[in-house]
Amino acid sequence: QKEVEQDPGPLSVPEGAIVSLNCTYSNSAFQYFMWYRQYSRKGPELLMYTYSSGNKEDGRFTAQVDKSSKYISLFIRDSQPSDSATYLCAMSRYSGNTPLVFGKGTRLSVIA
Amino acid sequence: GAVVSQHPSWVICKSGTSVKIECRSLDFQATTMFWYRQFPKQSLMLMATSNEGSKATYEQGVEKDKFLINHASLTLSTLTVTSAHPEDSSFYICSPQEETQYFGPGTRLLVL
Numbered sequence: 104q105k106e107v108e109q110d111p112g113p114l115s116v117p118e119g120a121i122v123s124l125n126c127t128y129s130n131s132a133f134q135y136f137m138w139y140r141q142y143s144r145k146g147p148e149l150l151m152y153t154y155s156s157g158n159k160e161d162g163r164f165t166a167q168v169d170k171s172s173k174y175i176s177l178f179i180r181d182s183q184p185s186d187s188a189t190y191l192c193a194m195s196r197y198s199g200n201t202p203l204v205f206g207k208g209t210r211l212s213v214i215a
Numbered sequence: 216g217a218v219v220s221q222h223p224s225w226v227i228c229k230s231g232t233s234v235k236i237e238c239r240s241l242d243f244q245a246t247t248m249f250w251y252r253q254f255p256k257q258s259l260m261l262m263a264t265s266n267e268g269s270k271a272t273y274e275q276g277v278e279k280d281k282f283l284i285n286h287a288s289l290t291l292s293t294l295t296v297t298s299a300h301p302e303d304s305s306f307y308i309c310s311p312q313e314e315t316q317y318f319g320p321g322t323r324l325l326v327l
Contacts, residue, residue, distance in 0.1 A: 146318045
């Protein structure tokens with residue numbers, strides 16, 4: 104079993120839809136959880152950074168972490184064509200100073 | 216967030232040649248840099264960790280003689296792919312340990 108599992112998609116939604124992206128993980132030691140957006144041929148861009156269980160909201164984006172289920176989610180409200188990208192989840196045991204473990208990424212297309 | 220640059224952004228080379236990739240931290244000092252590799256439709260995987268003034272450490276399965284890492288200063292880490300082969304074609308990305316949430320823009324290598 105891989106440490107982090109993420110459905111690669113592709114996921115196609117109409118503009119304005121709510122998008123739900125998810126990852127599961129096996130290592131209960133992970134405490135820091137991140138979501139990245141990656142456009143084609145570009146480096147990953149940090150979207151959300153959360154610690155332990157709970158929710159965090161930033162504009163149209165909401166990140167949820169359920170450590171008891173080892174499950175994290177990213178919700179995108181009012182999705183836009185510009186949100187079309189690959190979304191990667193990542194996690195680590197410690198804050199900074201340690202490399203991240205990534206999911207495979209989910210490719211999202213938002214259709215106008 | 217941390218500003219990290221990489222050069223070149225993309226390179227095409229013939230099989231057997233060596234390619235050097237530079238990673239610079241522009242607004243802070245990075246004593247340690249993580250180097251990741253991303254194959255098409257795969258997640259980012261940690262390759263090696265470079266340490267300023269000392270030897271790099273490599274992940275299992277990564278050949279240290281093939282991927283030479285030099286971290287000569289607090290603002291520059293380099294990765295040299297020696298005698299590159301088509302299977303080395305990938306997207307190489309660096310991330311400073313001090314700001315592990317942030318990544319360079321990546322270098323796309325295509326070996327013909």
